[in-house]
Structures are given as C-alpha cells and as structure tokens.
Amino acid sequence: MGKQRIFSGIQATGSLHLGNYLGAIRNWVKMQVEYDNYFCVVDLHTITVPQDPQILRANIREVAGFLFAAGIAEENSVVFIQSHVKAHSELAWLLNCITPMGWLQRMIQFKEKSEKQKEDVSVGLYNYPVLQAADILLYDTNLVPVGEDQKQHVELCRDIAQRFNYRYGEIFVLPDVYIPPIGGRVMGLSNPDKKMSKSEEKKDEAIFLLDSPEEIRLKIQRATTDSLREICFDDKRSGINNLLTIYQLLTEKTREQIEEHFVGKSYKDLKEELAEVIIGSLHPIQERYREITEEKGYLDKMLNRGAERAGDYAERKLQMILKHIGLR
Ligand code: TYM
16 A cells, blocks of 8 residues: 655745644654655745735745755655646636535635735635645645644535535545644734734734744743743643643643643743743754755755656646546
8 A cells, every 4th residue: 555645735925933833844744754745835825815026936935945944855745836836726727616605605714814804805815725625636635734724624625525526426535634633723922812823913923933042032031921820731821821832842741741840930931941942943944944045056956846746746637637527
C-alpha cells in the first residue's frame, strides 16, 4: 500500500502568526514523513479581498519561504503556488456548477468576513470554499490538516465530492479533516476570547513568526490575563489558559508537569518564561528563513519544481474529470 496523501493550504496575507504555526504548519512538518504531501500557498484565495499587487507578490514569497524554513522538505512534500497550477481554477468552475448556493450561505467564515466588508463583498469570497474543495479534490487527498476554523470548509468539500460522485461516478476521494488535539484554535493575546489572527487595528493580538525577541517579550508582557493568582489550565480563564496552552505546545510537557512547575510563581514569571520559550522556538526558523531568502534563486527553483510536480498530477486528474462530465 502506498502512503496516504495530505493536502493543505495557506493564504498569502503576509506576517504568518503563531496560530498558523501551531495550528497548521508545525503539524505539516511533523506528519510529512508518514504521508505523501502537497502544501499550497493559495494566492487565488488571497485575492478574494483587495490586495496591493506589489505587497501580494512579496507576501506569496514570504509564506512559501516560511514553509521551507519551518522544515517542509522536498523529499516528502510538494510545495507550490496555487495560481501556477491552472487546474485549480478550472476545477473550481466545474464544482461551482454542481454546488447548491444554499450550502455556501451556511459558511461561517463568509458570514464573518462579509459582515466587515458590507456591499463590497466579492463573488470570489462567496464561493471561496468551492475553490478550496477543488484544491483538495485534485490530488485525491485523504487527509487535510488544518486549524479548527477550516473544519466547516473541509466538510463542505466532502459534501461536494459526494454529490459529484453520485452524479458522475466514483471520481473523487472523500477527504478527512485533521485538527490537532491541542492548538487547533490558538487565541489572541489582547483578546483571548477570539482566535489569534492578523489584525490591522490591534498589533498586539498576534505573535508573528518574524517578530524580534523584544517584540515578543513586549507582546507577551501585555497579554490579557485575569485578577486571580493560581496558574492552572482552566477553559473559563481564557487569557491564562491560552498562555499555558502555547507554553504546552512549545515545550511538549504535560499539563500536570506545567502546573507543578508554576506552583508558587506569579503571572509575571509565567510570561517571562513563555516569552523565552517562544523566542527559542522561533529562532531557528527565523535563521533558516534568512538563509533561504538570501540565497539567490533558491526559492524560485523550489517553487518551479513544486509547480511542475503538482501540475502533472492535477492536469491528469482534470482530464479524467472533464471526460466524465462529457466535456472531452
Ligand atoms: P489560513 O491562511 O487562514 O490559515 C492557514 C492555516 O492556519 C490555521 N490557523 C490557525 N490555527 C490555530 N489557531 C489559529 N488562531 C489559527 N489561525 C489560522 C488555519 O486553520 C489553517 O489551517 N482557507 C484556508 C486556506 C486553504 C486551504 C485549502 C486549507 C485554501 N485551500 C485547502 C486546506 C485545504 C485558509 O484561509 O487558511
């Protein structure tokens, strides 16, 4: 039996944060040896909201560079840019034609994002999950490792695949979602009741993967906690719970070991230690990222090879789909 296949994607919005790393990228790195993997910088998803062309171009490279810096390796994984493989857009159209509008109206992310943009909302943002389904289904994906916020999109992808198979025959593999038992939803630092995300208004909300040690210390020092004293995991105390969870994810200690370690210590002690743990964990990735971006031509070479490998697979699959629909 061959290896099972993983597909996952990440937007090119720039400034990846600790949520992206702990909820997704780090698991991709850990799982990659056991699976056959495709990791995609989804630039076509990124343009569903307005982007400055020059900044977008730089962000696409930054995110791709980070995947390699974090430890995604060519021996195990294909890393590529979505718009370099045309079959993604083409399959998205074919899937659009069988996806009921009502299914998309239920998508939580669309509701949240469209509320912010009001009447400027694009059709692309609305059928964003159909393009995501195309990404996954083109590669006969078995498993999609993502953070919790993507669960609904992967479930929709399964529904679309099932509907397609019912109409045209067994063409698509039904993918399962993988959400890490811990870290599937890393919360914001200043507002720990919301997931960590890039926010224009609140710069302290997220730790970015390129943050300097000083920035990390300051952000953690300012993170919202509560007026209690005891340092323990407790869902009802979202601030302290989030800090401890990040600590747990990065040190890989058990909850008991961590609680015991902090007996008699203050929030200040926890924050100081946590900041150093984060700095220590990000340091090697930041170093490698600098090496990658300084080596002329390296990233282009890797991404060209990735697009070729992904393109071969996707094009073959697409031809087969076109035949089943009656377009060839
Ligand atoms: P994106 O770019 O928003 O996020 C990339 C990955 O990071 C995870 N993530 C988090 N995990 C834990 N805590 C957080 N605070 C946090 N914030 C983000 C996301 O869950 C995701 O796994 N629609 C997708 C991209 C996509 C895709 C795909 C994913 C396009 N096609 C196909 C899987 C398969 C997105 O916007 O992810």
